[in-house]
Amino acid sequence: MTGQQRRITTQTLLRMKQRRERISMLTAYDFTMASILDTAGVDILLVGDSLGMVIQGEETTIPVSLRDMIYHGRLVARAAKRAMVVVDLPFPHGQLGVRKTLAVSARIMKQTGCQAVKLEGGAEQAATIRALAGAGIAVIAHVGLRPQSVHRLGGYHVQRNTEQILEDATAAEAAGAFCVLMECVPTELAAQVTAALKVPTIGIGAGPECDGQVLVTHDLIGLTVGRVPKFVRQKLDLSKEIQQAVQEFNAEVRAGTFPSLDESFE
Numbered sequence: 247m248t249g250q251q252r253r254i255t256t257q258t259l260l261r262m263k264q265r266r267e268r269i270s271m272l273t274a275y276d277f278t279m280a281s282i283l284d285t286a287g288v289d290i291l292l293v294g295d296s297l298g299m300v301i302q303g304e305e306t307t308i309p310v311s312l313r314d315m316i317y318h319g320r321l322v323a324r325a326a327k328r329a330m331v332v333v334d335l336p337f338p339h340g341q342l343g344v345r346k347t348l349a350v351s352a353r354i355m356k357q358t359g360c361q362a363v364k365l366e367g368g369a370e371q372a373a374t375i376r377a378l379a380g381a382g383i384a385v386i387a388h389v390g391l392r393p394q395s396v397h398r399l400g401g402y403h404v405q406r407n408t409e410q411i412l413e414d415a416t417a418a419e420a421a422g423a424f425c426v427l428m429e430c431v432p433t434e435l436a437a438q439v440t441a442a443l444k445v446p447t448i449g450i451g452a453g454p455e456c457d458g459q460v461l462v463t464h465d466l467i468g469l470t471v472g473r474v475p476k477f478v479r480q481k482l483d484l485s486k487e488i489q490q491a492v493q494e495f496n497a498e499v500r501a502g503t504f505p506s507l508d509e510s511f512e
C-alpha cells in the first residue's frame with residue numbers, strides 16, 4: 247500500500263497485545279459506513295452475521311446466507327484502506343467440517359477481498375482452525391456466547407462455564423487462530439483467558455480486561471431498532487436525529503419552502 251496508511255495485519259494486532267495497546271473493532275455492512283469507520287481509525291471492521299438482525303430484520307443470525315456475507319463483505323473491503331476486514335462464516339458454513347469450511351473460507355476471501363474470517367467455536371473446531379491456518383487463512387475463533395447456537399443455548403445469556411471457555415480459547419490458539427473473540431463472558435474469566443493467551447482477545451460483553459473491544463456499530467450510534475444490550479455504550483441517538491431531519495424535510499416539502507431558488511437551476 248504505497249503512499250497510504252499501512253493495513254492492520256495479524257502481526258500488528260499481536261504487537262498491540264504485547265505493548266498493551268487496546269484494539270478497536272466495529273461491525274460494518276456497507277461501503278459508506280465502512281469508509282467512515284476506517285477513516286476514524288477503527289482497527290478491525292467486522293462484517294458480522296449480525297447483519298441478519300441489524301440490516302435484514304431477522305430475529306437471529308441463522309437465516310444469513312453465504313451470498314449475503316460475500317455481498318456485504320465486498321462492499322466493506324472496497325472501503326477499508328487501513329482496517330483489517332474480517333468476514334463471519336454464516337451458519338452452518340463454519341460447522342460443516344474441515345474440507346467444506348476451508349472451501350467456503352477460501353471463497354469468501356477470494357470474492358470479498360477480506361483479510362480474515364471468523365468462525366464460531368473453540369475446542370471442537372480445532373481441526374478446522376488448524377486447516378484454515380495451514381492454508382494461510384487468518385481466522386478468529388468466537389467463543390463464549392455463540393449466537394448461531396442460540397436455540398441450543400436457550401437464549402442470549404452470559405456464559406459461565408469457566409473450564410469450557412478456557413479450553414475453547416486455548417485450543418483455538420493452539421490450532422492457529424490469530425485472535426479469540428469472547429462474547430458475554432464474566433469479566434474475571436475473560437481476564438483469565440486474556441492472560442493465558444499469546445494472541446489478542448477481543449471482548450463483547452466480556453469486561454474491560456480483554457485486549458480489544460467490539461460492538462455492533464448500529465448499537466454504538468443509536469440506530470438499533472429494538473433492545474440494546476447492557477454492554478453497549480451508546481454514543482449517539484441517530485434514529486432520533488434522522489427522524490427529526492425527515493420530519494423537517496416533510497414539512498418543508500409540504501409547505502413549498504423546499505427547494506429555494508438557491509437550490510434550483512436558472
Ligand code: KIV
Pocket residue numbers: 273292293294295296297334388427429450460461462
Ligand atoms: O456478528 C457479529 O456482529 C458478531 C459480533 C457481535 C461480535 O459476531
